[in-house]
Amino acid sequence: MPKALWLLVIGMLVNVTGSSFLWPLNAIYIHEHLGKSLSVAGLVLMLNSAASVVGNLFGGMLYDKFGGYRSILLGIIISVVSLTGLTIWHGWPHYVYFLALIGFGGGIVFPSMFAMAGAVWKEGGRKAFNAVYVAQNAGVAIGSALGGFVAFYSFDYIFLANLVMYVVFLFLAIFGYKNIAGNQLAQTNVLQERKSLKSKNKFFALLLLCSAYLLGWVCYVQWQSTIAAYTQEINITLKQYSFLWTVNGALIVLAQPILQRALKKYSDKLKGQMIIGFFIFVISFLLASTVNGFSGFLAAMIILTVGEMLVWPVVPTVADKLAPKGREGFYQGIVNSTATGGRMIGPVLGGILVDLNGMNMLFYFMIVLLVFALVLTYFYDRPLKSLDKDSSFIS
Numbered sequence: 001m002p003k004a005l006w007l008l009v010i011g012m013l014v015n016v017t018g019s020s021f022l023w024p025l026n027a028i029y030i031h032e033h034l035g036k037s038l039s040v041a042g043l044v045l046m047l048n049s050a051a052s053v054v055g056n057l058f059g060g061m062l063y064d065k066f067g068g069y070r071s072i073l074l075g076i077i078i079s080v081v082s083l084t085g086l087t088i089w090h091g092w093p094h095y096v097y098f099l100a101l102i103g104f105g106g107g108i109v110f111p112s113m114f115a116m117a118g119a120v121w122k123e124g125g126r127k128a129f130n131a132v133y134v135a136q137n138a139g140v141a142i143g144s145a146l147g148g149f150v151a152f153y154s155f156d157y158i159f160l161a162n163l164v165m166y167v168v169f170l171f172l173a174i175f176g177y178k179n180i181a182g183n184q185l186a187q188t189n190v191l192q193e194r195k196s197l198k199s200k201n202k203f204f205a206l207l208l209l210c211s212a213y214l215l216g217w218v219c220y221v222q223w224q225s226t227i228a229a230y231t232q233e234i235n236i237t238l239k240q241y242s243f244l245w246t247v248n249g250a251l252i253v254l255a256q257p258i259l260q261r262a263l264k265k266y267s268d269k270l271k272g273q274m275i276i277g278f279f280i281f282v283i284s285f286l287l288a289s290t291v292n293g294f295s296g297f298l299a300a301m302i303i304l305t306v307g308e309m310l311v312w313p314v315v316p317t318v319a320d321k322l323a324p325k326g327r328e329g330f331y332q333g334i335v336n337s338t339a340t341g342g343r344m345i346g347p348v349l350g351g352i353l354v355d356l357n358g359m360n361m362l363f364y365f366m367i368v369l370l371v372f373a374l375v376l377t378y379f380y381d382r383p384l385k386s387l388d389k390d391s392s393f394i395s
Contacts, residue, residue, distance in 0.1 A: 004120040005128060007176045011169060012113055012135040013142075018165025019106060020143025021158050025151055026099070033155060034092050042347070044096050048103040049344035053337040055107020060115070060333020064326055068112040068119075069177050071329070075108030076170045083163040090159055107340070111332040116180055118320035118328065126270065127260070129320070130313040134253055141249035201383040202322040206331060208380035210338040212373040213315050216278060217342025218349060219285065219366040219373075223304065225347035226354050226362055227288065231297060240294050244301045251305045259309055270314050271381060277310030278374045282367055289363035 001009075026048075030041040055075070062071040082101035085094070114132060121128040143165075150157045223244075231241045266272065284304035291297060316335050323331035353362045 001124070001127070001131060002121050004180045005117060005124075005131060007172070007180065008113055008117050008120070009131050009135045011172050011176070012132050013139045014165055014169045014172060015106075015109065015113075016136050016139025017143040017146075018139075018162050018169065019102075020140045021147040021150065021162045021165070022102075025147055025155075025158060029155055030095070034095065036092070044099060046344055046348070047096065048099045049340055051100040051103035052107035052340045053344070055104040056111055056337035056340060057330075057333045058104075059108030060111035060329040060331070060336075062108065063112045063115050063329025063332070068116040068180065068329070069173075071112040072109050072173050072177060073170075075105045075112070076166060076173055078105030078108065080163065080166050080170055083159065083166055087156075087159040087163050090156075107336070110336045111329050114316045114332040114336070115320070115328040116177075118316070118332075120180060125268070126263075126313060126317045129317045130256070130260075133313040134256060137249050137252040141246070141253075144245075199324045199327075202324065204383045205380050206319060206322050206334060208376050208383075209315060209318060210334055212274075212278070212376035212380065213311075213335065214338045214342045214345075215369045215373040215376070216281065216311060217339050218346040219281065219370055220304070220308070221343050221346035222350045222362065222366060223301070226350035226359070230354075230359050234292050236294050236297065244298060247298065248301055248305045248308075251302065252309060255309070270318055271377065273310045274314050274318075274377050275374060277307045277314075278370055278377060280304075280307030280310065282370045282374075283307075285363055285367050285370065289360065289367075 026041070026045055030036050030044055036044075059071055059075060062074065079102055082098045082105060086098040086102070089098070114129065117128045117132050146161070147158060150161055228241060263273070280303060284300045284307060287303065288297060288300040291300065316332060319331045319335045320328060350362055350366075353365055
């Protein structure tokens, strides 16, 4: 990998490690330390996600207009200021305000990171986005593990640790990202690009793909919400449930050499990878709907992780290939906001389904959504069929 991409990967690792100190413990802190109901905690987390969606879209547009360096710095500065406030004032209602600002600031950063990754290693294709994806998951694993350890001593240290990691990220961005390729502003006439049929077809293809991506995330996030609660009801311990995510993170990081070798001959078959990935998701949910013990859920999680590794890094890769010159950030903003939207909608939708009809209905409904995701993925490239030279990478 190019040195510039290594800097982006390290930055993503530091960024996500810092945020992962806090996000797994938000609901616990709001409920147990601030004395609010779980419903209120859910609304607060939805506000954080909604602010992140806005940040994703805003950050993508900033990248296209001002370049990645300035966009990332703005997002980090907003996050650092917000975390400083949260470290000092983490009572009610200050917690809500600062958490929303943190979501907004963090949302600005992600599209620029992905857009810059695509810019610095164009010939790497999927590998560039896969590297950032692995760094994200490594950060989640490290931050979540350390967050639980730090919270054992005091929640106050959680806020401080998060702030320290973002300050480290700020210095890395200031001194490491200024001269990275991809910060140059596009010289093309964006207005003309927008008006062209080619650009419209690409944008419509992106929307179809992101619709499938949204459905995938709505289903995936059930493992962190409704399925998590269900495992407790069938006497799977919290330690065992946590181990499922340890396996998830370990597989994503450690299985990369095997995955890269397996995909070497099919590196340009991005559409096929996504279709297989969503099909594997369906198998995972089918298995989860029939088991009632830890070993069954462990097998379902391993299968889910394989599907995740095939789908999640490919969507930003395709978005980068679809993006007209000067619109890379905007396209990555849509992709990131779609994922965040899925994480926001999923727990609410899943909770309603379980409350009304039980877990079986949830599993069946999620499988139906994944089938729709498969169909959308299969047809997303139809608007490009008339653009022969642009459709070679999507078969």
